Amino acid sequence: MGQHTPYAALDDGEGLPGSRGEHILQRLFATRDRAERFYERQVVDRLTPHMRDFVARQEMVFVGTADAAGNCDTSFRAGPPGFVHVVDDGRLMYPEFRGNGVLASLGNIMENAHISLLFVDFFEDLVGLHVNGPATITTAYDAARRYGLADEDRTAPGRRAERWVMVEVEEAYIHCSKHIPLLTRQDRRERGPQARRPAGDDYFGVGRVRSVAREPEEAGKSAG
CATH class of the missing domain: 2.30.110.10 (Electron Transport, Fmn-binding Protein; Chain A)
Incomplete structure (x- = not known):
């Protein structure tokens, strides 16, 4: 974000953690007070x-x-x-x-x-x-x-x-934990036969899609 953007005047977060972009949006969306409390209470420059x-x-x-x-x-x-x-x-x-x-x-x-x-x-x-x-x-x-x-x-x-x-x-x-789901561990060796397993390296079908896309091209070469 350049120094001369229309929002540059809102960039008054010098000395605060985070980016210029987040400081500007904090002013636009009136969240600066909450942000400063978070910076003060939670952001550190080393591991506790x-x-x-x-x-x-x-x-x-x-x-x-x-x-x-x-x-x-x-x-x-x-x-x-x-x-x-x-x-x-x-x-x-x-x-x-x-x-x-x-x-x-x-x-x-x-x-x-x-x-x-x-x-x-x-x-x-x-x-x-x-x-x-x-x-x-x-x-x-x-x-x-x-x-x-x-x-x-x-x-x-x-x-x-x-x-x-x-x-x-x-x-x-x-x-914060608000939206983190609780998961349980399961031994991969104990998964039943009904469990879905990746079909090799092409689980998402990329190879099949590309193969189908090449078929008209290959057919054209054969016809020529």
Whole structure:
């Protein structure tokens, strides 16, 4: 948002957490008082002891990144409790395992270091934690040498991280429990035969759609 937009005069949030855009909208929609109370009570620039304990218990995290042009991507990472390693109150690290080879999140970090992590406890406390800040990519060798992150039980059973992402905490704050659903854990091995399972890599039918789309083209080539 440029300095000379029609709403620039409403950007009076200097010194507050958050973006210029949210500060302007707080004025437009008369929510600044509520926002300032939230900033004051909930937003910190480091992980509190309770936040560190919370992260150490989590089995999943949602990862938001964007490239240099602002094109966004959201991904999902999971593992046993503690798979996201808290280095100290200003840093945490999560592992990158072998995947589909696209490397969308890491590619975005190469262009734009800003990252957003969202941890959600769906099973007990029904609360979430946002962690925002710049990220860097490090090798598994460096993570093992500097932080001792080499053992499989620090990542996930039977898997080893190919690399790690270090996140420096600039903002950390709560995601309230109001709309977080309560879920229950189920052993995947105990799912009955009636449970729906992904049909290989083409669960959403992309390959079939593309195959149908190519049929007229292939027919035209054959006729020629």
